[in-house]
Amino acid sequence: MEHLLKSNYQQNKPTIFVSMNTKITSLIIDDEQNNAELLFEMISRYCSELDILGISSNVKNGIDLINKKKPDLVFLDIMMPDGTGFDLLDKLSFRESSIIFTTAHEEHAISAIKSSAIDYLLKPINRNELISALNKVKSVKEINIKQSHDSLKKPIAFP
Numbered sequence: 001m002e003h004l005l006k007s008n009y010q011q012n013k014p015t016i017f018v019s020m021n022t023k024i025t026s027l028i029i030d031d032e033q034n035n036a037e038l039l040f041e042m043i044s045r046y047c048s049e050l051d052i053l054g055i056s057s058n059v060k061n062g063i064d065l066i067n068k069k070k071p072d073l074v075f076l077d078i079m080m081p082d083g084t085g086f087d088l089l090d091k092l093s094f095r096e097s098s099i100i101f102t103t104a105h106e107e108h109a110i111s112a113i114k115s116s117a118i119d120y121l122l123k124p125i126n127r128n129e130l131i132s133a134l135n136k137v138k139s140v141k142e143i144n145i146k147q148s149h150d151s152l153k154k155p156i157a158f159p
Contacts, residue, residue: 023051024137027069029062029088030055030077030102035123039075039102039130046127047134059083059091067094073137078103078112089115098137 026043030036036055043050053069056062059082066074066088074097076085085101086108101112104123112120118140119133 024049024073024134024141025051025053025069025071026073026075027053027062027065027071027097028055028075028102029057029059029065029080029085030075031057031080032077033057035077035102039125042125042127042130046131049138050134059085059088062088063091066092066097070094071097072141073098073100073118075100075102077101078105078108086111086115098140100133100137 028036028039030039036057040052040055043052050073053071054065056065058080062074062076076088076099078085078101085099085103089095089099099112099115099117101108101117101120102123102125103120106122109120118136119129121129121133
């Protein structure tokens with residue numbers, strides 16, 4: 001890699017480093033403190049590739065936190081006192097986060113799929129299902145990184 005960097009530097013070419021091991025930034029939005037803490041603990045114990053940037057307990061603060069932190073992933077409860085996870089998604093200005101719904105309400109699964117959620121985890125969250133959902137997120141992130149990297153290789157046409 002050092003050779004590539006030196007060679008590109010001498011030729012006045014940019015060197016782009018793409019790491020597939022970059023931590024996935026994430027937020028937890030859940031009005032039930034016990035559930036948020038349990039999910040945080042599970043992630044800390046079993047998902048070292050995640051970096052939790054914050055936790056919110058309602059829709060309003062969740063919107064602000066997502067728009068400010070711009071995470072790769074949001075763990076999103078559906079039923080909260082000031083609205084639903086779907087309300088939150090409708091009001092976001094930053095829409096690039098992957099969503100994993102975490103809820104005790106299985107009747108919202110079809111709506112979650114229609115909102116392009118990566119996964120839908122029923123509470124209490126099962127460790128293996130959490131890990132499987134995170135593998136989906138990692139796959140999507142790797143595809144996005146590869147597509148971004150490939151787009152940088154395309155020649156630029158000047159008039």
